Amino acid sequence: MDLKDRFDQATSGGPSHPPLEERLHHGRRAAGRRTAGRALGGIVVAATVATGVATLSTGQEDRATDRPAPAVSSPTPAPALDIPVTASMENWEPEEWARMNPRTAELTVRRGVTATNMVDPAIRGFTSVALDLTRDGQRRYVLLVRRQGIVSVSWDAPAGRTLREFVADEQDPMDSLPIATVRGTLDASLPLVGYRDGELYTVGGAEIVRVVEDPIEGFCAPNATAAVELLHEGVTYFAVLGDGNCGSSFSKLGDVASLEAIVARRRANIDWAADAQGERQRKELEREVAEKREQSDRR
């Protein structure tokens, strides 16, 4: 049994879910609070503008804060390069210097950050940008990549590299893989093979012996999946993996007999999980029907 199977089993079960209506109720209430908060926010901004005028008239100095900028224009440091970067102070994580809107791909840098170089696109075929940024005298390379509506960000110190060399270092395909296969023991997974963007990747020195495409109906649908047998440092490994975050199964010869055996095991685990969930849902449904019948009888 590999790490994923163990996690699957360890997290199965649990109490019944609350009714869907309860989930909805919490959401509706929060949405209502937010709408009210927005209306109130408009009043606060208006008050801030009025107060600002009064402050200027008394000659007091304006102080920079980490709070969201008011809805009035304020001076922001211009980027060193004429690139589409704007300044904003809203909701930044402590280590976040730049971000890309996942929908529009619009770039934003944090106030106080200066962009001095940019590679666009940084990775061929993807909406991606590499930036050379400076903040408070500290320099950092940042890579932003949008894949399937999700923007990932990575950064590092230049360490004597050019911006393009940094991008190349960040593009180790094995780091982009969904997951790993076993090496050494059943439970310690290290990357040997992975599936991403329709391609199988392996570490250097690993040889793909056999691939069975889409070996289990419904596994990781609608993504492509494969069962893979590969040879690495004289050991035969097996993997069942998909081109999505569905979790994968891995083993090696000796722990399982063949590629077909690991496929059968994975299929059995999927069936087991589906059966367990179906059984729970059936019981919940039976209980709800019984409760309604009881209420009806009481009336």
Added chain:
Amino acid sequence: MRGTDRDAAFSEFVAARQTHLRRIAYALCGDWHRADDLLQTALTKLYVAWPRIRHEGGEEAYCRQIMVRANIDESRRPWRRERPTDRLPERGADGPTPVEERSALFDALQALPEQQRKVVVLRHWLGLSVRETATELGINEGTVKSHSSRGLAALEQVLAPQRR
């Protein structure tokens, strides 16, 4: 998006994915009741942001990110908000999985430092890449790699004797 459309689409998503999402929460916090709280927090935020998230896609990733990031703050507060009552509930709440039914792996996972645990769950159970894990946790990729290697080494220490 009209309210009824939102409710219908949101309900459909919750019905399909709440079991899986709560298992992630359970793996992160090790307690079914806390996992329920964590999931409810994520679903409530998802409902508020639903029009935007639905448009962009990635509803599940959005929930997952809220859970892995929210857990830190939530664990600083008391989880149980118990109030005295003179009425017993009609039906006893299902308890957590008995200790003997929990695997040594799961206990070892819970013993990991929080950030290591999150990295192991995201990377080695859910199968996210180093980059995706870093993005969801809001940490650097190098940090993901070091947490991953330390976390797996710690789990291996617990599990290795079982195989002997």
